[in-house]
Amino acid sequence: MSTPAPLPPELRYGPFSVAEARSLGVPDARLRRRDLVTPFRGVRTIGQPTSVVERAHSFAPILGSDQFFSHSTAAALWGMWLPRRLSGSDIDVSAIHPRREPRMTGVRGHRLGGASVRLMLRDGIPLSAPVDTWRLLGSQLSLDELVASGDSLVRRQNPLATLDELVAELDSHPAVPGIVRLRRALSWVRAGTDSPRETDLRLLIARAGLPEPTVNERVSADGAPVRFGDLVFRKWRTIVEYDGRHHRADARTFASDVLRLEQLAADDWSVIRVLNEHMSDPRAVARRIAAALARNGWRPPRSKLHLLRSS
Numbered sequence: 001m002s003t004p005a006p007l008p009p010e011l012r013y014g015p016f017s018v019a020e021a022r023s024l025g026v027p028d029a030r031l032r033r034r035d036l037v038t039p040f041r042g043v044r045t046i047g048q049p050t051s052v053v054e055r056a057h058s059f060a061p062i063l064g065s066d067q068f069f070s071h072s073t074a075a076a077l078w079g080m081w082l083p084r085r086l087s088g089s090d091i092d093v094s095a096i097h098p099r100r101e102p103r104m105t106g107v108r109g110h111r112l113g114g115a116s117v118r119l120m121l122r123d124g125i126p127l128s129a130p131v132d133t134w135r136l137l138g139s140q141l142s143l144d145e146l147v148a149s150g151d152s153l154v155r156r157q158n159p160l161a162t163l164d165e166l167v168a169e170l171d172s173h174p175a176v177p178g179i180v181r182l183r184r185a186l187s188w189v190r191a192g193t194d195s196p197r198e199t200d201l202r203l204l205i206a207r208a209g210l211p212e213p214t215v216n217e218r219v220s221a222d223g224a225p226v227r228f229g230d231l232v233f234r235k236w237r238t239i240v241e242y243d244g245r246h247h248r249a250d251a252r253t254f255a256s257d258v259l260r261l262e263q264l265a266a267d268d269w270s271v272i273r274v275l276n277e278h279m280s281d282p283r284a285v286a287r288r289i290a291a292a293l294a295r296n297g298w299r300p301p302r303s304k305l306h307l308l309r310s311s
Helices: 018-023 052-062 071-078 130-139 143-153 163-172 179-186 196-207 245-249 251-266 276-280 282-295 302-308
Strands: 067-069 091-096 107-112 119-122 125-128 214-218 228-233 238-243 270-275
Touching (some): 052 071, 067 071, 130 143, 163 179, 196 238, 196 276, 196 282, 238 251, 251 270, 282 302
Parallel strands (some): 238 270
Antiparallel strands (some): 214 228, 228 238
16 A cells, blocks of 8 residues: 655644645645544544543644533533543533534533633633633533532632632523532632542542541741641641552652651641542541541531541
8 A cells, every 4th residue: 555645734733734834835635545534523632532531632632613522521621520430521612502512422511500600711712711610511411520620620720710700600600501510619629739539539538527627738946948738637646548559650759748747747747648548448537537536536416426437
C-alpha cells in the first residue's frame, strides 16, 4: 500500500474538519486513508482521542457558532473533579434556545432555555463558566459527586471560584434541574481541599457523626517550616492524612512526608494515615479516627460510643 500523501501544514498538528481540508484542496480519497481517524462525523484526527478533553478538542472544528461545551465536558476542560464513570462517556454540547444543539453519535446535545449561561474561552474553545458548569452538573452527578466537583472549584491551589460565588449562582437560579441536590451538596462544599479523595474522607468522617475537621489547616509551630494537615481536629491535636499513591510513587514527596509526620509527632499531634485501600471499610476508618480523638480528650455522645469499640 502506498504511503499517504502529506497533509497541508495547517492540518498536521491537530483535529480538522473535512470542510477545512477540502477548502485546502485535500481530495476525499485522502481523507479516507487509514492514517486518519474519524472521531465525529465531519472531523479527522491523527490518532484516536481517548479522554473527554481530547474528544472535546477533536469536536471543536465543527462546533457551531451558537454552540459551546457544557456539563461534564466543560467540567473536564476546567479541570474539575469528576467521577471516573464519565471519562468514557459522550461529550456535552449545548445551545441556548431557540438555537439548535448538535445531534450525532458520541455527543449529548442540550438545548438550554430560561436560565442564562455565561460563556468563557479556554484554549480558544467556548464553554460554560466554572460556576455555571457546576450548576449544570446538578442533572448529571450524585450528591457526593457534586460535593467533590464543588470542592474542586474552591480548592486550595488554583481555585476557579469562591463559596460566595457558588451560593450566588444557586440563589440566581432557584428552579434549575437538580436544585435540591445542588443545595444539599453546597452545604458540604469546603474551600481548601487538595483532592477528591480528601473530600470522600471528609464526608466519611461527617457521616460517622464525628466532629468536622478543618481542611488543610496550618499545623506547624511558630518559627518552624510551614506544614499543613489534610483534615485537622485542632482541639484534639489530631490530623487525618489521605495518603494517595503519588505519595508512595514519588520518592521526593514520600521522603518529605516522612519528615513532616515525624515533626508533627514531636509537636504532640496524633496522625491517622488513610490509604485508598482503607476506604473500602468506612466503619474501620471512622473507628481509628474516633479512637485517636478520644485519646486526646474527645468525649463522644452516647450514640457514638460504638465507634470506640474494636468491632
